[in-house]
Structures are given as C-alpha cells and as structure tokens.
Amino acid sequence: xxxxxxxxxxxxxxxxxxxxxxxxxxxxxxxxxxxxxxxxxxxxxxxxxxxxxxxxxxxxxxxxxxxxxxxxxxxxxxxxxxxxxxxxxxxxxxxxxxxxxxxxxxxxxxxxxxxxxxxxxxxxxxxxxxxxxxxxxxxxxxxxxxxxxxxxxxxxxxxxxxxxxxxxxxxxxxxxxxxxxxxxxxxxxxxxxxxxxxxxxxxxxxxxxxxxxxxxxxxxxxxxxxxxxxxxxxxxxxxxxxxxxxxxxxxxxxxxxxxxxxxxxxxxxxxxxxxxxxxxxxxxxxxxxxxxxxxxxxxxxxxxxxxxxxxxxxxxxxxxxxxxxxxxxxxxxxxxxxxxxxxxxxxxxxxxxxxxxxxxxxxxxxxxxxxxxxxxxxxxxxxxxxxxxxxxxxxxxxxxxxxxxxxxxxxxxxxxxx
Numbered sequence: 001x002x003x004x005x006x007x008x009x010x011x012x013x014x015x016x017x018x019x020x021x022x023x024x025x026x027x028x029x030x031x032x033x034x035x036x037x038x039x040x041x042x043x044x045x046x047x048x049x050x051x052x053x054x055x056x057x058x059x060x061x062x063x064x065x066x067x068x069x070x071x072x073x074x075x076x077x078x079x080x081x082x083x084x085x086x087x088x089x090x091x092x093x094x095x096x097x098x099x100x101x102x103x104x105x106x107x108x109x110x111x112x113x114x115x116x117x118x119x120x121x122x123x124x125x126x127x128x129x130x131x132x133x134x135x136x137x138x139x140x141x142x143x144x145x146x147x148x149x150x151x152x153x154x155x156x157x158x159x160x161x162x163x164x165x166x167x168x169x170x171x172x173x174x175x176x177x178x179x180x181x182x183x184x185x186x187x188x189x190x191x192x193x194x195x196x197x198x199x200x201x202x203x204x205x206x207x208x209x210x211x212x213x214x215x216x217x218x219x220x221x222x223x224x225x226x227x228x229x230x231x232x233x234x235x236x237x238x239x240x241x242x243x244x245x246x247x248x249x250x251x252x253x254x255x256x257x258x259x260x261x262x263x264x265x266x267x268x269x270x271x272x273x274x275x276x277x278x279x280x281x282x283x284x285x286x287x288x289x290x291x292x293x294x295x296x297x298x299x300x301x302x303x304x305x306x307x308x309x310x311x312x313x314x315x316x317x318x319x320x321x322x323x324x325x326x327x328x329x330x331x332x333x334x335x336x337x338x339x340x341x342x343x344x345x346x347x348x349x350x351x352x353x354x355x356x357x358x359x360x361x362x363x364x365x366x367x368x369x370x371x372x373x374x375x376x377x378x379x380x381x382x383x384x385x386x387x388x389x390x391x392x393x394x395x396x397x398x399x400x401x402x403x404x405x406x407x408x409x410x411x412x413x414x415x416x417x418x
Contacts, residue, residue: 270387313390
C-alpha cells in the first residue's frame with residue numbers, strides 16, 4: 001500500500017510562513033524552520049488494541065516543540081504520542097513558539113490512516129445441475145464474526161436470497177461474496193463463477209505450446225529428469241533428450257536405456273512444466289501460478305512410444321505442485337497432488353482427468369487436515385509434472401544396434417483446466 005503526502009503538507013514544508021510561521025516578524029527576530037518526520041503508514045489497530053506513533057520533529061532554533069491534532073475524530077495527540085483513532089485523514093501540526101530571538105514556526109503533516117486488511121474466503125461449490133434445489137453458499141472473512149453479503153451479476157442464470165443460490169438457466173452464474181468493511185477493516189470481496197446445467201467451466205490455459213526445449217510459450221521453464229541402475233541413476237550420454245516440433249505445438253522427451261543386460265534393471269523418468277513466467281519454484285515462500293476457480297478437469301494430449309505402451313506398467317503419472325509452501329524436515333516443500341492416466345493408444349490422444357476424483361494429495365509437507373478441493377481453491381497450480389509410473393525396462397527397441405529400452409512421451413499443447 002502506498003501513502004502520499006498531500007499538496008497541502010508539501011506546501012507547508014516549502015513555505016512555512018504560509019502555514020502559520022517561519023518568517024521574520026520585522027522586529028529583528030530570526031526565521032526558523034521545522035523538520036517533521038512523516039508519521040504515516042501504520043494502520044488503525046483492532047480494538048481493544050490502540051495504534052500509536054511517536055512524533056519526531058526538530059526546530060532549527062533548537063527550541064522545544066508541541067504537537068496538535070487538527071483532526072481529533074481520526075487521530076489525537078498527547079505530548080509526542082499520536083493515537084490513531086480510526087481510518088481516514090489525519091492532520092498533525094508541529095509548532096515552536098519562538099523566543100530567544102526566533103520567530104514562531106510550524107509544520108503540518110497530512111496523511112491517510114489505512115484500514116486493517118481482511119480477506120473473504122469463498123470456495124467455489126463447483127458445477128451444479130439445473131434443478132430446483134438451492135445451493136447454500138458458504139464464505140467467511142479472515143476476521144471472525146463478520147457478515148458476508150452475496151450478490152450476482154448474472155440474474156438470468158441465478159438469483160440469490162441471503163446465502164441461498166437458486167439456479168434459473170444454463171450458463172455461468174457469477175457470484176460475489178462481500179464484507180463491506182467499517183472504520184477499522186477494509187472492504188473485501190471474492191468472485192466465483194459457477195457453471196449451471198450444461199454450461200462448461202471457462203477454459204483456463206496452463207500452456208499453449210513451446211518456445212523451445214527449455215521454455216513454454218508462456219515463458220514457464222521446462223525441466224527433465226531420468227536415470228537408471230545402468231547409468232548410476234543418472235541419464236547416460238546420448239540416452240536422453242528433448243525436442244520440440246517445428247510449429248512449437250509439441251514437446252517430446254525420451255530415455256533410451258542401453259544396459260548390458262535386462263537383469264534387475266530399474267529406472268525413473270519425467271519432465272516438468274512451470275506455470276507462466278515462472279523460472280523455478282520459490283524456496284522460501286509461496287509460489288504463484290494458475291488459479292483454479294470452477295474448473296474440475298485437467299486436459300492434455302499425449303502420445304507414448306510403442307515399446308512403453310506395450311508394457312503392463314505404462315501409466316502416465318501426473319503431479320500438480322501447488323503454490324502452497326511449507327518446510328518439511330528442514331527443506332522447502334510444496335503441497336503436491338498425484339494422479340495417473342492409462343494411455344489408450346500410441347497416437348496422440350486427448351485425456352480428460354477429473355481433479356476431484358482422479359487426484360489425491362501425495363505430499364502434504366507435514367501439514368495436517370488438508371482437503372484436496374480446498375487446496376485447489378486456495379492455492380495456484382505452479383508446476384505440472386509428467387512421468388512414467390513404470391519406465392520401460394522390458395520391451396527392447398526393434399532394430400536397435402544394441403539392447404535398448406526406450407521410454408518416450410510427446411505432449412501436444414494446449415494443456416488446460418476446465
């Protein structure tokens with residue numbers, strides 16, 4: 001939040017005589033100036049607490065200063081202590097009475113006392129059937145005991161009475177949950193878009209394609225990882241690599257294991273796409289990303305290679321890392337959701353994965369009581385990771401010069417939530 005000193009206050013600094021002092025009286029007294037530190041910035045306190053600020057000013061004459069409030073309904077002064085009564089404009093004057101050869105002088109500061117912030121927590125109830133059964137809306141303020149008022153900007157699709165939403169027609173019902181605020185707390189609101197009947201949720205694009213093997217078209221960083229017991233659990237030279245199609249629509253990652261034999265072979269493999277404009281996950285706090293509203297499915301198009309597809313363990317593992325940060329065992333951790341999809345063909349196929357029924361919380365970072373839908377509503381999706389539930393270690397690549405087990409996946413954009 002930014003606070004600005006008014007033109008009146010700046011004028012007082014520049015021209016003290018225009019604010020009640022600073023010039024000579026014509027009888028030989030000397031002009032003096034007052035330097036008055038800006039006292040603004042602190043918000044009003046939540047009762048019964050009281051916010052106070054120590055006033056600091058100095059006179060060029062070295063004489064004692066007195067302070068007075070020009071807006072006692074908003075702020076009061078006792079000695080050098082300024083008490084913030086309520087949010088609004090506060091005007092305080094620092095004065096020096098003069099004497100010892102100096103004329104009187106004063107300086108005034110005018111600033112805004114900000115309100116306490118609050119946030120309305122309003123989680124989307126998700127898509128609703130078009131029927132006569134009302135939906136009970138549930139939102140709360142981060143300040144206990146604050147009443148929430150609901151309104152809609154789509155009266156042809158839905159109506160609201162109190163906290164009951166009535167469904168009227170197919171479409172997107174836009175609902176705003178508002179806490180109006182008062183002299184202490186700032187107004188806050190949250191908007192949710194609820195699909196009614198056969199209306200689909202708005203499409204939310206995580207990425208539309210790929211600039212190169214390191215970046216999505218939305219400037220999200222791309223990472224890869226793979227390794228096996230044949231290469232000390234790290235990708236061997238020329239065994240792995242990424243490519244992007246000439247039109248930038250598709251990204252492919254491969255891992256071609258070339259062990260001396262297939263006995264006891266183990267491996268891991270995958271790649272990550274970060275949300276738009278992210279180069280890495282934050283290591284000391286929450287990470288931004290793409291925020292779910294009413295979207296309940298993940299949609300992507302993928303094509304596995306024939307060798308991996310022909311194995312019994314060919315599921316595509318999907319991990320959604322949320323911006324919800326915590327420290328676990330002394331290390332940075334992001335709450336993660338895990339799901340899997342069994343591919344149905346080697347050709348490029350579009351898969352739709354339900355967020356509520358096909359994913360589970362696989363990494364809670366030591367936090368307890370987490371709810372999957374609440375996590376998706378409260379925290380953005382910062383990273384999508386695709387991997388192999390089981391890397392191909394059993395089906396050799398036909399025509400290869402030496403024993404080779406290949407795992408390959410091509411993902412074609414866009415990747416969306418809907």
